[in-house]
Amino acid sequence: MLQPIDIHKKLIEIRSKQTNSINTLSWVQTIFDEIDVQQDSVLVRLLKSPINRRQNFFNIDKVSTDAIFHISQIEKICVDYRLRFLDTKYFKGDYPQEVIAKINKLEEEHNTVLDGFKIIAPSKLFTLKEADDPLLFAPMGNGYYYLIHKWGRDLHPLRKAKFWAIKNVENLLFAVLFASILGTFITKNLFYGDMSNFGHIAVLFLFYVKGIIGMFFFYWIASGKNFSAYCWTSRYNKIS
Structure with a gap:
């Protein structure tokens, strides 16, 4: 039986092929850059992002390596499955409460205020309110993005072939x-x-x-x- 496509797992598979010979901590260390961003509520920042900056500061000791992806890996997923990777100000779907909670938790853990959010989703989600597997990212700098949350349904297993x-x-x-x-x-x-x-x-x-x-x-x-x-x-x- 065909299983739905989990884009998060596909991103991890692509990244593992590209970084299997690189020390994880060493490449994580190179992508951090501290900045100041405007102090707005989480939802307002999501609806207007990017407000001020397109990079964020993360504490290297508290990041999850399963959530860090390079723009080249994101591009491959988007091209293979015909998805868009755009600023959240263009996103027309709704944000579940888990998204707000995760952003608040990340900001507290990393002592920062996130900005420049981007989202992976089918193009229809930037014009209509649907629920097909959006993935919310925050930019880390140097072409890297941190996955904050994935919600909605997984993609149909035949979407890539389609x-x-x-x-x-x-x-x-x-x-x-x-x-x-x-x-x-x-x-x-x-x-x-x-x-x-x-x-x-x-x-x-x-x-x-x-x-x-x-x-x-x-x-x-x-x-x-x-x-x-x-x-x-x-x-x-x-x-x-």
Whole structure:
């Protein structure tokens, strides 16, 4: 049975592949930078973030290494599963009480006031109130982010496969070629019967390539979509 996708666990898997030969404490130590941020309530800061700064101070002795991720690891998750990584001021969903409590606890433990919050979520959560697996982060500096809380439902296990073809241009071309080859061999006898030859197959293949690309870009342009690799940090749905 297919299991839902836990993005937090996927981030840990990606990070472990990239840092398995690096001493954890040594790379954690390099990402801290003390700053002052505006003293507002947690919810106000979430709704307006970033207010003042995009880095936060954390006490190295009290951080959880399972919560620290580099922007490159976040990018891979967002591109693979077609998610957005944006400032919380663009987030339209609701924040559960656990989020407020965790931020208060973190600020007390680390003797700081957090700012510059970012969130990983499907693009619809930045326009509609839904509940699909948002992850709230606070920036640490040097490209690193600290995971504060994850809530909502885990992602569908087939989400990565669903959006694989529009991950980037290369994937789209491969998908078009595969679909054209498959369509050609499924329907060649329907069009040509037993008299099909290489020329007939080539013409039919090109017909499918042209047709699939045409329909795809007609829908793509009409709906204003973009490839996952280019829109994971964009707050716009339209092609830029």
